[in-house]
Amino acid sequence: MDVLLERKSVRNYTNEDVKQEDLEYILRAAMSAPTARNTRCYSFLVIKNKETHKKIAQIHRAAQMILEAPLAILVVGDEDKAYEKYLPQDCAAATQNILLAATAKGYGSVWCGIYSNEERAKAIEKLFDLPTNIKAFSIVVIGKSTDNRPPKNGWDPEKTKYEKWK
Ligand SMILES: Cc1cc2nc3c(=O)[nH]c(=O)nc-3n(C[C@H](O)[C@H](O)[C@H](O)COP(=O)(O)O)c2cc1C
Numbered sequence: 001m002d003v004l005l006e007r008k009s010v011r012n013y014t015n016e017d018v019k020q021e022d023l024e025y026i027l028r029a030a031m032s033a034p035t036a037r038n039t040r041c042y043s044f045l046v047i048k049n050k051e052t053h054k055k056i057a058q059i060h061r062a063a064q065m066i067l068e069a070p071l072a073i074l075v076v077g078d079e080d081k082a083y084e085k086y087l088p089q090d091c092a093a094a095t096q097n098i099l100l101a102a103t104a105k106g107y108g109s110v111w112c113g114i115y116s117n118e119e120r121a122k123a124i125e126k127l128f129d130l131p132t133n134i135k136a137f138s139i140v141v142i143g144k145s146t147d148n149r150p151p152k153n154g155w156d157p158e159k160t161k162y163e164k165w166k
Pocket of ligand 1: 008009010011062063110111112113114151152
């Protein structure tokens with residue numbers, strides 16, 4: 001399977017668990033993401049507790065699929081460690097690696113955005129009692145997919161320019 005081309009956002013799951021060895025692979029991939037000046041300012045909170053999933057769903061309107069899934073990973077960044085304003089880029093790279101690693105191991109996943117929505121970020125940071133320097137970036141929901149639709153085809157030659165814009 002070509003993981004890069006097969007990845008898609010999945011919003012329907014079975015309740016089958018994510019195997020611990022697969023979770024470790026996914027986290028290893030997350031921690032292999034590049035960071036500006038190699039600050040490795042990201043951390044990952046693995047959330048399996050269904051009560052916590054419910055609380056997240058109450059805060060995050062577009063993360064209702066978490067109610068079906070066995071697991072979610074909250075990606076956070078440490079503002080005190082990040083280089084300049086690169087925290088969101090670092091956390092985005094880690095988030096994408098999680099999606100790709102989950103795909104590689106046969107799981108569906110979806111990136112649920114937090115960082116740019118201040119109200120949502122504050123509510124999630126409060127829910128997990130995060131220190132003020134730790135910023136909630138995204139929640140990735142992961143599980144066995146029941147969605148058989150093919151991935152979207154993003155290929156568009158017009159999006160590539162060679163050497164010059166015009
Ligand atoms: C920054 C960001 C935030 C996103 N937030 C959500 C979200 O809150 N809920 C959701 O269901 N999907 C979310 N998505 C997934 C997008 O909707 C999805 O990637 C897009 O529709 C393209 O579909 P694909 O991932 O299947 O290619 C987010 C994606 C990104 C990159």
